[in-house]
Amino acid sequence: MAQWRKETLRVLVDMDMVLCDFEHHLLAEFRSKYPNLPYIPLSKRRGFYAKDQYDKTFGSNSGDKIMKIYRDAGFFTNLPEIPNAVKAVKEMNDMNLVDVYICSSPMFSCNTCLTEKANWIENYLGHRWVEKLILIKDKTLINADVLIDDRPEITGANKAPHWEHVVFTACHNSFSEIGQKRRLSGWTDGSWRELISTFLKQLQINNVES
Ligand SMILES: Cc1cn([C@H]2C[C@H](O)[C@@H](COP(=O)(O)O)O2)c(=O)[nH]c1=O
Numbered sequence: 001m002a003q004w005r006k007e008t009l010r011v012l013v014d015m016d017m018v019l020c021d022f023e024h025h026l027l028a029e030f031r032s033k034y035p036n037l038p039y040i041p042l043s044k045r046r047g048f049y050a051k052d053q054y055d056k057t058f059g060s061n062s063g064d065k066i067m068k069i070y071r072d073a074g075f076f077t078n079l080p081e082i083p084n085a086v087k088a089v090k091e092m093n094d095m096n097l098v099d100v101y102i103c104s105s106p107m108f109s110c111n112t113c114l115t116e117k118a119n120w121i122e123n124y125l126g127h128r129w130v131e132k133l134i135l136i137k138d139k140t141l142i143n144a145d146v147l148i149d150d151r152p153e154i155t156g157a158n159k160a161p162h163w164e165h166v167v168f169t170a171c172h173n174s175f176s177e178i179g180q181k182r183r184l185s186g187w188t189d190g191s192w193r194e195l196i197s198t199f200l201k202q203l204q205i206n207n208v209e210s
Pocket residue numbers: 014015016017022048049050051052103104105106107151
């Protein structure tokens with residue numbers, strides 16, 4: 001006879017463009033440092049890497065300036081929050097049978113990025129959450145049920161990651177082709193609750209069937 005096994009739904013939540021607004025801060029810093037240079041408004045951002053679009057649009061001098069901004073000390077600590085992200089993630093983690101972890105790809109070319117990411121989590125979510133922070137280049141290696149991430153394609157050494165990737169809408173991906181993947185459009189309209197409930201139902205079905 002089928003047995004009920006109390007398993008939790010493990011949800012990985014990305015940082016840049018899911019919890020913290022990398023693109024908004026990058027553009028604000030670029031405009032304040034170089035008020036006379038042309039820039040790409042967020043409504044026109046396409047493709048994951050801002051540097052690539054600046055290289056292609058205005059030349060590599062402009063792309064290098066963009067890169068220098070996000071490599072500078074303090075950049076990652078000072079990122080603003082994506083609206084309502086902290087409240088939503090805490091509420092999600094408090095849901096019965098849900099366990100949230102933060103999963104982010106650090107920039108190893110920036111000396112301070114790792115500690116700044118941990119600082120950001122401590123400042124916005126609290127000390128306890130630093131222990132839930134996974135900093136890894138290859139997210140396919142992490143075993144979880146859901147990954148909420150703005151990068152439309154997530155690939156790595158594991159060709160069949162356990163998690164289902166939900167694409168979090170960001171300026172750079174709003175026109176990207178995402179195939180069969182689900183989207184989450186933000187943290188403010190409460191749609192994340194239905195999304196997590198759907199995954200929870202699926203988990204309960206699987207628990208009963210196994
Ligand atoms: C847009 C953009 C991002 N990056 C870097 C910054 C972070 O280290 C990663 C993104 O991490 P995530 O966990 O996938 O959110 O990419 C960059 O180097 N250049 C860019 O334009």
